[in-house]
Amino acid sequence: MSGRTRGWLIGLAAIAAIQVLRMPVRNGREQGGFEAPPAVRSAILTACFQCHSEQPRWPWYTQLAPVSWFIHAQVGEARRRLNFSTWKDYLYDPGTAARKFGAINQMVRSGAMPPWYFRMLSARGRLTPAQRTAIETWAIEGRAQALKAEPN
Numbered sequence: 001m002s003g004r005t006r007g008w009l010i011g012l013a014a015i016a017a018i019q020v021l022r023m024p025v026r027n028g029r030e031q032g033g034f035e036a037p038p039a040v041r042s043a044i045l046t047a048c049f050q051c052h053s054e055q056p057r058w059p060w061y062t063q064l065a066p067v068s069w070f071i072h073a074q075v076g077e078a079r080r081r082l083n084f085s086t087w088k089d090y091l092y093d094p095g096t097a098a099r100k101f102g103a104i105n106q107m108v109r110s111g112a113m114p115p116w117y118f119r120m121l122s123a124r125g126r127l128t129p130a131q132r133t134a135i136e137t138w139a140i141e142g143r144a145q146a147l148k149a150e151p152n
């Protein structure tokens with residue numbers, strides 16, 4: 001066996017071995033309550049729910065280690081910061097709602113979200129300029145309304 005063949009076999013064996021620790025993304029409860037005008041809603045469902053909700057659907061190859069480790073970590077981090085499946089909870093507190101709306105506007109306007117690797121991997125991540133504007137306008141209005149509702 002040549003050194004190169006052995007190298008490949010060891011590599012394949014290592015990849016097979018780490019599959020016992022795939023760490024697939026697990027989904028919690030969808031609490032509903034996320035509402036937005038249809039254009040905004042469908043853009044967010046397509047481009048953001050893969051990470052910022054309890055209902056992501058990732059293709060099978062992303063469920064193989066080590067890619068699955070990366071996705072697992074990203075989705076965990078994304079949900080901690082913004083989870084559309086618990087959107088209702090944010091609305092109970094106007095200060096929190098205002099912060100979430102503000103962050104969404106900032107992230108979409110700056111082009112930081114959806115993340116570059118997701119835009120590269122998936123057509124879902126590529127928002128049209130019209131979709132970006134729709135999300136930004138909705139978030140700006142949402143923030144203004146939340147700030148008005150906040151007791152001083």
Ligand code: HEC
Nearest residue numbers: 047048050051074077078081082103104107113114115118
């Ligand atoms: C592929 C996964 C992924 C997708 C898709 C994604 N995000 Fe994120 N998002 C993350 C991760 C990871 C973080 C936390 C780390 C960071 O800020 O880069 C984050 C952070 C954020 C934050 C910051 C929250 C805070 O508290 O600062 C906002 C807002 C956000 N995303 C909005 C969006 C919106 C809106 C979309 C859809 C247009 C989207 N994201 C799509 C992974 C994703």
